Amino acid sequence: MDLTPSADQRDLRAGVRDFLAGRWTPDRLRAASASPSGSAAGSAGLDPDDWKALGELGVFALGLPEERGGAGLGLVDAAIVFEELGRALVPGPLTATFLAAGLVPGADDGTSAVTALDLGDPTLVAEHLGSSAQVVLVDDGLWLLPADALAAVPLDAPLDPLTPVWRVTDPPEGGRLIGTGADAERWRTRAAVLTSALQVGVAQGALDLAVRYAKERVQFGRAVGSFQAVKHLLAESLARVDLARAATWTAALAVDGPADRPADGGAAEAVSSAKVLADDAAAANGRCCVQVHGGMGFTWEVAAHLYLKRAWLLETCWGGADEHARRLAATL
Amino acid sequence: MDLRLNDAELAFRDRLRDWLAGVLPELPPAPDRDDWPARRRYDTAWQRRLFDAGYAGVDWPAEHGGLGASPTEQLIFLEETARARAPYVGANFVGLLHAGPTLIVEGTDEQRARHLPRILRGEEVWCQGFSEPDAGSDLASLRTSAVRDGDEYVINGRKVWTSHAEVADFCELLVRTDPEAPRHKGITWLILPMDTPGVQVRPLRTVVGSSEFSELILDDVRVPAANRVGEENDGWRVAMVTFSFERGTAFIGDVVESGNILRETVAIARATPARGGGTLWDDAALRRDAGRLAAEVNGLWALIRKNVSEASAGMVPVQGASVFKLRFTESRQRIADLASHVLGRAALTLEEHVVEDRVNTLSFTIAAGTSQIQRNILAERALGLPKEPRWT
Known part of the structure; x- marks a missing residue:
């Protein structure tokens, strides 16, 4: 039993972190999210070069076997990479494109973005539809549809300014069957783990930003981070992200293979636990980040809101915390 | 990363499960919460069973009589005993988890020889004399004084939240030996035999209604200097060693x-x-x-x-x-x-x-x-x- 990253996994994390730090700088994030009222399609369309760069880095093909151009790595390795993507607030249909690698041509190397639509959800909304070539419909099977075949309208002023969203106006029909009911279940499970990993990253990024500010900002002649009232908010944020990360790694390992008691229950319980804790960590840490910034935290220019808004977006993906809590309750 | 136990760990777990399945049905019913002598007997009898089966001091190094188990095996031991609803460590807590490990790291050969085997066999119960009425979270402000008199320390003061004090044989005691020094530099860690004259135990009734804790009143208590663990005035560092086990x-x-x-x-x-x-x-x-x-x-x-x-x-x-x-x-x-x-x-x-x-x-x-x-x-x-x- 070992729940610490191996040397290879630490290298993987450092490599992705370095790459993203050079590309997704605070200035770039600020520019990309510049227009609060801009239309979805206009303000935050994906740059195909960014997507290709992620593909070249191996982000999407990570889990494919080496003979198919991948790295043959497991879901926990993907979780490590996705935490970094979340921490850097990288936009795009990351989870869907990762899961589509090997199923949808062009997904694995980042030559095309693939989004997904969970038909189990009563409200059909798709992210990044305008930048995606294909959409995977996840129901009691997996169906592939060209993105422009979906009847959908972009929503103005998307909550997360880096994530344009489209409301689907007519229930989609047809498409090419690319996976069975079991494949769809597998998709949902893995998507929940990867979304949890993104949330852990969002939670960590929000904490990092808040801690940096608390060390710099002086009031009453002292750094505000020296006050226990502020310190304890940040300590709570740290506790949340540590717990969520351990739960997410555990879920990823449990999904990938046999484990001795991943949770009180099996892999499904471990996944639901991770999503509950990661959603909570991201949203609460985002809120903490805004609060610690005081009035500046309420301005568009400080990135605090970007973490919180991304957290609020991701908590709706692949089962919200309440939904996963109900699933856990059913196993008690 | 990997969540699986290796073959040796699985074998350790299976042996432990078999042993627990055999031994737990033989145990007498747990004693009444307020019957401290009975609780001591029950907890130490369980410790003796662990000792006889080779499970005493799971986390203690083998050269000091423990099992020298890996952290993963310790996890297995604690998880399996809890899942099987085996007795809790109870009255053995301070001896097994605090004082014993501290003596292993900081004690003299004589101190180790005298105490470690008896703790492992469930023959010796310890309590903790760290906190005071005016020294809780701010432990380093403790004031119980120990004044050197020949080859003895003379101790005066009060300690609180002392679990199992009524039935303990020894107390891990923090005292102030240099009131002039900076507060972390004037503290000493002592072994106090609870039957020493001048030691008075006054039970504190908790909100649960039972007397889980006691207050210790120390009035001209004389402890041999040989009972000191670590150097004089180096007790804060020794206490930090103790806490690292907690x-x-x-x-x-x-x-x-x-x-x-x-x-x-x-x-x-x-x-x-x-x-x-x-x-x-x-x-x-x-x-x-x-x-x-x-x-x-x-x-x-x-x-x-x-x-x-x-x-x-x-x-x-x-x-x-x-x-x-x-x-x-x-x-x-x-x-x-x-x-x-x-x-x-x-x-x-x-x-x-x-x-x-x-x-x-x-x-x-x-x-x-x-x-x-x-x-x-x-x-x-x-x-x-x-x-x-x-x-x-």
């Missing part, structure tokens, strides 16, 4: 119990009729709360495995231990609340285990470093935030 894996059994209470609560809710028909479990809010707490318990398991893995790799999981203490104690209180809410007006007697538990868990966020102290530790040591102005 925040590791002590709560693993409690996490098992958390899951048990949660499942038992759900079973009661499923069986309890609700006003207007159906059962309490039909309440979506209750199910959601229970599900969130189940996520929390699973998260704590994951964190334990991460902490144990770090310990296996030779790291000291300081941050992980504080995060665990903080989250475990608070969620444990929420689980006790949930259980009481399900019982409703049946929860109005301390005779009900759930209610006693609800009251008892109030101590969890206070003992062994309050939640506020844990947050300070995380903020200052893990996040590097500036220290609060304080005495030095």
Whole structure:
């Protein structure tokens, strides 16, 4: 039993972190999210070069076997990479494109973005539809549809300014069957783990930003981070992200293979636990980040809101915390 | 990363399960909560069984009579004994988890030879004399004085929150030997035999109604200088060694119990009729709360495995231990609340285990470093935030 990253996994994390730090700088994030009222399609369309760069880095093909151009790595390795993507607030249909690698041509190397639509959800909304070539419909099977075949309208002023969203106006029909009911279940499970990993990253990024500010900002002649009232908010944020990360790694390992008691229950319980804790960590840490910034935290220019808004977006993906809590309750 | 146990660990687990399955049905019923002599007999008899079976001092090095088990094997031991509902470490806590490990690292050969085998065999019970009425979270402000007189120390002062004091043979005692020195530099760690003249034990009644703790009144108590552990005035460092054993894996059994209470609560809710028909479990809010707490318990398991893995790799999981203490104690209180809410007006007697538990868990966020102290530790040591102005 070992729940610490191996040397290879630490290298993987450092490599992705370095790459993203050079590309997704605070200035770039600020520019990309510049227009609060801009239309979805206009303000935050994906740059195909960014997507290709992620593909070249191996982000999407990570889990494919080496003979198919991948790295043959497991879901926990993907979780490590996705935490970094979340921490850097990288936009795009990351989870869907990762899961589509090997199923949808062009997904694995980042030559095309693939989004997904969970038909189990009563409200059909798709992210990044305008930048995606294909959409995977996840129901009691997996169906592939060209993105422009979906009847959908972009929503103005998307909550997360880096994530344009489209409301689907007519229930989609047809498409090419690319996976069975079991494949769809597998998709949902893995998507929940990867979304949890993104949330852990969002939670960590929000904490990092808040801690940096608390060390710099002086009031009453002292750094505000020296006050226990502020310190304890940040300590709570740290506790949340540590717990969520351990739960997410555990879920990823449990999904990938046999484990001795991943949770009180099996892999499904471990996944639901991770999503509950990661959603909570991201949203609460985002809120903490805004609060610690005081009035500046309420301005568009400080990135605090970007973490919180991304957290609020991701908590709706692949089962919200309440939904996963109900699933856990059913196993008690 | 890998969640699987290796073959040796699986074999260790299976042997332990077999032994527990054989020995637990033979145990007498647990004694009454307030019968301290009976509790000592019960807890030490269990320790003797562990010793005879080769499971005493799981985390102690083999050269000092322990099992020398790896951190993962310690996790297995604590998890399996808790799942099998074996007796808790109880009266052996301070000896096995505090004083013994401290003597292993800091004691003299004579001190080790005298105490370690007896602790392992369940023949010697220890208590802790660290906190004082005016020195709680701010432990370094302790004032119980020890004045050197020939080859003895003469001790005067008061200690509080001393568990098992009525039945203890020895006390790990922190005293001030140099009142002039900076506060961390004038403290000494002593072994106090509890039958020394001048030691008075006064039980403190807790909110649970029982006397879990006592106050120690020390009046001209004479302790041989040979009972000193570490150098004179170096006791703060020795105490930090003691504490380093406290925040590791002590709560693993409690996490098992958390899951048990949660499942038992759900079973009661499923069986309890609700006003207007159906059962309490039909309440979506209750199910959601229970599900969130189940996520929390699973998260704590994951964190334990991460902490144990770090310990296996030779790291000291300081941050992980504080995060665990903080989250475990608070969620444990929420689980006790949930259980009481399900019982409703049946929860109005301390005779009900759930209610006693609800009251008892109030101590969890206070003992062994309050939640506020844990947050300070995380903020200052893990996040590097500036220290609060304080005495030095």
